[in-house]
Amino acid sequence: MTPITGIVITLNEEARIGDCIDSLRSVCNEVIVVDSLSQDDTASVAESRGATVLFQKYLGDGPQKAFGVPHASNDWILALDADERLDEDAIAAIRNLSLDDPSTAYGFRRRNFCGNHWIKAAGFYPDEVVRLYNRTTSGYLPKKAHSSVQAPKVKGTDAHIRHFTYENLSHWIQRIDQLSTRDAWAMKERGVSPSSFRPAVHALSATLRKLVLKGGLLQGSDGLTVAMTTAFHAYMKYAKLNELHENERQP
CATH class of the missing domain: 1.20.1280 (Monooxygenase)
Structure with a gap:
């Protein structure tokens, strides 16, 4: 399997970052957490799960998500938010990708949850997002809000990311x-x-x-x-x- 670096940005995510890192570990041989100077134990939890933690005052969505990329050991980057997890079908899909074309980025369908309730209405599903890309050709736009990955080509998958958007x-x-x-x-x-x-x-x-x-x-x-x-x-x-x-x- 082609080596992949997982990258997560965090701010006070001690309750969720451990499960996020464990999810990334299922397909990544390296995980980097870019922490926006959390006031809780986010960094220590992340380090205990084997992640490398970088500290950076929040720069805005796109710049913050791009900050950890130069520190990655691999060209293929898998970006998740701290409240996201790979579903089993996403794990299987990523393991089966050849990743032989660096110009192609890969999108996934997000299941957005409010508590235990999966919300599908009004565009909340399939909510396709690009999360796997090669840094030599692609990356997050430098937008400070609602940034997204720009890539020469995007290939969608039928695989899912669980997004624990809201507790209630x-x-x-x-x-x-x-x-x-x-x-x-x-x-x-x-x-x-x-x-x-x-x-x-x-x-x-x-x-x-x-x-x-x-x-x-x-x-x-x-x-x-x-x-x-x-x-x-x-x-x-x-x-x-x-x-x-x-x-x-x-x-």
């Missing part, structure tokens, strides 16, 4: 608060200007996209939950962007 609905709202703050910061860094209309316009657009284009209107409570939380996220990130600009103007 309360955690879902907490994550929206955290991510909308990060997104607002990233937009301000890119020079996005404030707007009194943008929060409402993007919230409405997100609602229509999830309910109509993604079929959430016909998918019961899950469809409505995804639509409403997506709209809330969209509204808050632009409202927080306005707040950042307002605070900057204060004497």
